Amino acid sequence: MTEFSVRAGFVGLLVACLCAGGGVAWAWWSTSATAESPPVASGRLDLTAGPSAEQQFLMGPGGTWTYSALALPSAFPGESVARTLVLRAGGDADLAVSGSAVASSSALGQHLRLHATRDGVAGNTVVNGMRGGTCSGTTLVADRAVTATAAPFFTDLTVGAGGTLTLCLVLSLDGTAPSGLQGQSATVSFTLTARQEVAP
Amino acid sequence: MSGARRRTAAAALTGLLLGAVIGAGTAPAWAWWTDQATVRSGAVAAATVPAPAAACGPVGVASVRFNWTAVPGATSYVVHFGANGSMTRTVTGTTFTTTQLVSSGTFWVVAQREFPGTTWVSANSNRLDYVVAVVSLCG
Numbered sequence: 593m594t595e596f597s598v599r600a601g602f603v604g605l606l607v608a609c610l611c612a613g614g615g616v617a618w619a620w621w622s623t624s625a626t627a628e629s630p631p632v633a634s635g636r637l638d639l640t641a642g643p644s645a646e647q648q649f650l651m652g653p654g655g656t657w658t659y660s661a662l663a664l665p666s667a668f669p670g671e672s673v674a675r676t677l678v679l680r681a682g683g684d685a686d687l688a689v690s691g692s693a694v695a696s697s698s699a700l701g702q703h704l705r706l707h708a709t710r711d712g713v714a715g716n717t718v719v720n721g722m723r724g725g726t727c728s729g730t731t732l733v734a735d736r737a738v739t740a741t742a743a744p745f746f747t748d749l750t751v752g753a754g755g756t757l758t759l760c761l762v763l764s765l766d767g768t769a770p771s772g773l774q775g776q777s778a779t780v781s782f783t784l785t786a787r788q789e790v791a792p
Numbered sequence: 793m794s795g796a797r798r799r800t801a802a803a804a805l806t807g808l809l810l811g812a813v814i815g816a817g818t819a820p821a822w823a824w825w826t827d828q829a830t831v832r833s834g835a836v837a838a839a840t841v842p843a844p845a846a847a848c849g850p851v852g853v854a855s856v857r858f859n860w861t862a863v864p865g866a867t868s869y870v871v872h873f874g875a876n877g878s879m880t881r882t883v884t885g886t887t888f889t890t891t892q893l894v895s896s897g898t899f900w901v902v903a904q905r906e907f908p909g910t911t912w913v914s915a916n917s918n919r920l921d922y923v924v925a926v927v928s929l930c931g
Contacts, residue, residue, distance in 0.1 A: 640829075655830070656832055657829070658831075661834065663834025666838075668907065669912070700836070763836060775837070777838070780832070784828065785826060
């Protein structure tokens, strides 16, 4: 018997079975498998802020902290105040931190100026009744107007996990501020955004 | 590419993908997180140069003298006098005498404080009406 004949025989048998009317049992085949994902872990990222490394008042995600010492009440043209602001990478990831500043008042804001340094020390003096603040350190932004539109004053400064970044801020009333500004007030908001820089 | 080869390539890619997912072992999946904090300053406010308080001084023959309170930090004062205060003088003291005979007018004064880059001016003081004559009047 040839191979062809054998094959034909099987086909014939199959056809015969189908035609026999004896019913064909159909099975729906299925299979399943379970794939387990690898563990999903979130790093802990927390940017904290305060006047010093030991005093961190702004902790946890988001939030607003009023730095009451960073104030310049009853300011005359040319007066300024300097304060340090310490940021800490409270989580377990290195952070890239950026900052922007915005004034709550457009009229006064355009005559408020911001000078910011990194790793600086704040100094404040009073000479002839005029307050003056200075910051040492590496300049991040040099005496720029704080307007009512948020503008970055530093970007992507790296803070290692658990480490700190000391900013020194000088807020001043422009020496050419016009007389019409008398009595106006504002606050300046610093928005600090931390982004996880690398996976640990 | 033939159909068979295409199927083979698809199977290989699927295997790679499954291998990457399953074979990664225990390495955690990382998301990129951010945290945003806002630090708000205390009040930043522009000061005000106080307005002087004006008063009539001694009334003399054909003269009227005005006094006003000194304003801290003021470097000069601008006095307004004459009809409706139309005339001005800038002085550094806190008195002013008008001797413009047979005249009447209104007096007030403003303080000026000069800074290196600007000059701030106070609001007007209170107003005083006066008459300069043989018998002068002020009040």
